[in-house]
Amino acid sequence: MRADAKKNYESLLAIAREVITEQGVDASLRDIARRAGVGLATLYRHFPTREALLEALLRKALCDLIARSKTLSRDHPSDIALTTWFIEATTFVHVFNGIVDLMAKALADPSSALHDDCKNLRTAGAHLLRSAQQDGVARNDVDGEDLFALIGAAGWIGDQPAFAGRADRLASFIASAVMRRRQES
Structure with missing residues (x-):
C-alpha cells in the first residue's frame, strides 16, 4: 500500500x-x-461497505481483547483476571454503541466476516471463567455463552440513555454476580 x-x-x-x-x-x-x-x-x-469498515475496526478491538485475556490470565489471580476482563469487554461493547446486535448476528452466522473473531472472544472469556471456576472463585452454573451474553447485556445497558450513568456500576455488579460469594466457598 x-x-x-x-x-x-x-x-x-x-x-x-x-x-x-x-x-x-x-x-x-x-x-x-x-x-x-x-x-x-x-x-x-x-x-x-459499512460492514467492511466495521469489520476492520472491530477486528483489531476484538483481537486486542483476546490478547488482553491472555495477559490477565498470566499476570493475575483468576478472579481478578475474569472480573477485569469482563469490565473491559463491557466497556468495549459500550464504546461501540450498537455493536451488541452486530456481534450476536455475527456469532450466529458462520459466513459473517466477524464470526470467527466473536467466537474467539467468547472462547477467551470462557477460558478465564473456567480458570476461575477451577480455582473455586467463580460460580459453576455459568458457562462461556452465559458470560458472552452478560457482556452484551451489560453493554446494552450502557447504550441506553436512561441507564448510561449507571452502566459502570451495573457492569461491576454483573461481574461480581458471576463470582462465588464468600459463604459459598
Whole structure:
C-alpha cells in the first residue's frame, strides 16, 4: 500500500472509531469521510461497505481483547483476571454503541466476516471463567455463552440513555454476580 493510501486508511479507521463511538454503528459514512478530510470515494475505495469498515475496526478491538485475556490470565489471580476482563469487554461493547446486535448476528452466522473473531472472544472469556471456576472463585452454573451474553447485556445497558450513568456500576455488579460469594466457598 502506498504511503498516502496507508495514511488515509489509518486516518479513516481512527475517525471512524470516534464517529461510531459518538453516533453508534449506524453513523453516517459521509460524516466519517468528511471528518477524516477525504472524499466519500476514498472511504469506499478502502471500505466498500459499512460492514467492511466495521469489520476492520472491530477486528483489531476484538483481537486486542483476546490478547488482553491472555495477559490477565498470566499476570493475575483468576478472579481478578475474569472480573477485569469482563469490565473491559463491557466497556468495549459500550464504546461501540450498537455493536451488541452486530456481534450476536455475527456469532450466529458462520459466513459473517466477524464470526470467527466473536467466537474467539467468547472462547477467551470462557477460558478465564473456567480458570476461575477451577480455582473455586467463580460460580459453576455459568458457562462461556452465559458470560458472552452478560457482556452484551451489560453493554446494552450502557447504550441506553436512561441507564448510561449507571452502566459502570451495573457492569461491576454483573461481574461480581458471576463470582462465588464468600459463604459459598
